[in-house]
Amino acid sequence: MGMTVDDTTGTAGIMELAQGFWASRALLSAVELDLFATLAEGPLTGEALRDRLGLHPRAAADFLDSLVGLGLLRRDGDEYRNGGAAARHLAADGPGSLTGRLRLLAWRYRIWGDLTSLLRTGDQQAHRGGQDFQRFYGDQDALRRFMAAMDANNAEIGPALADALDWSGHTSFVDVGGARGNLAADLVRAHPHLRAGCLDLPPVQPLFDEHMERLGLTGKVDFHPADFFADPLPETEVMVFGHVLHDWDDEARVRLLRRAHDALPEGGRVVVYDALVGDGRDEPANLLRSLNMRLVTPGGSEYTPRECRAWLAAAGFEDVTVAPLVGVDSVVVARKAKG
Structure with a gap:
């Protein structure tokens, strides 16, 4: 970077x-x-x-x-x-377009002007001037732009994740915090035997429905309107948490992973991907991404493989593997023990 x-x-x-x-x-x-x-x-x-x-x-x-x-x-x-x-x-929205991501970066650019304040107070800066994630969910146009940026962020991840894991032994998955379902769409197109699900907050559902119709996948991916901290998680064999754990502090991460563990069947798997910081903490690109998360969230950050392994163990998972995924992201996979 x-x-x-x-x-x-x-x-x-x-x-x-x-x-x-x-x-x-x-x-x-x-x-x-x-x-x-x-x-x-x-x-x-x-x-x-x-x-x-x-x-x-x-x-x-x-x-x-x-x-x-x-x-x-x-x-x-x-x-x-x-x-x-x-x-x-850059000329239009659509496959390969970076426009949504860059509009989000323009918002973050203003927040980075308050980095010194974060360093002195430890407080997120996204709320300054009324800029925070909650505003996206109260404004349908802002939410649509935000969802487009999320789609652009995982444009390469979906195909990579479809290839990185052996999905043949599973029949279902849910992408938790899955926005308009872009990742779920990539996975179900690559592995049509899977029953696909996407969980996000209720205001996202109209945008999800529009997006699935545009992709020709209406009825192929189920939308689960829910707050993943408060509502029951759906039954599935694999739960995916992509660019989700980095939004929260350590206590919330473990709590969310425990909820996933409780909802999964024996032998079920949890899949986590984020821009992991190397255990040596000497790679500037993802360390700067971690600072970005501290600027825009109250408790979020990127994290190391060692930290993620500890949270998964605390939640009851075993057989943890960590591997590069695509770009700056790595994927962590763990299993719920049988019997």
């Missing part, structure tokens, strides 16, 4: 690290302004872009030409068009 420094790094390298947010903020602003979606309709001059996007002329040329320099746009004479990467991943 970005550059790092070592004992030989000079002032220029340190300044490059310090100023890295300039480029990221330019990209996020371009997404917020729908610049790439606008250029997907065809090339436009700088003046036309200013008119379409409502840009002030003082900064517009530097902004657009900076994006050219970053490789996100191309400039032919007076006209701008999307570069290849932007055309593939």
Whole structure:
């Protein structure tokens, strides 16, 4: 994630690290302004872009030409068009699109401005200015954007998880905290013998229904409207907790895993994936992701394999395995003992 420094790094390298947010903020602003979606309709001059996007002329040329320099746009004479990467991943929502994830990062960017406050108080910062996860569930449009970002986050995970585990010995699974069911859809398409389920809060169900219809999977994945801390967990052979444990503190993690253990049959399995921090705690990418979780949640963070093994043991699971999954994520699998 970005550059790092070592004992030989000079002032220029340190300044490059310090100023890295300039480029990221330019990209996020371009997404917020729908610049790439606008250029997907065809090339436009700088003046036309200013008119379409409502840009002030003082900064517009530097902004657009900076994006050219970053490789996100191309400039032919007076006209701008999307570069290849932007055309593939930033011009519209859909498979392969990063737009939802980047809109979420734009929200998180503002929160990262309060990192010093987190370090001094230990308090989450997402609530500052009314920014917290609860607002997503009270606003259907915000919830739809949030769910799109969650889909983008697990776009590679579903196929990877379908291949990483032997699903032939199981007949059912539930993705707990599964949002619109994107992961469940990937798993049931790869393994159609599975009875698939997705559990999330009741306000998500209309978006789940829309998404399943769009994917052509209506009736193939069951939605379970529930609070996974308060309501009974459904009967199933495998429970998946993807990007869920990192939202909560240690006590809540163990409590949730115990609830899963109680609900699973003997021999049932729990599957956990998150951006695990190495036991040596010397990998900056996922340590920074852990700081991000501390900024946006009251008790969450990323965690080490050793910690996860301890929570699973405390919940009653055994035969714990840990393996890389895809990208920054690792997968942890454990079994409920028989008899």
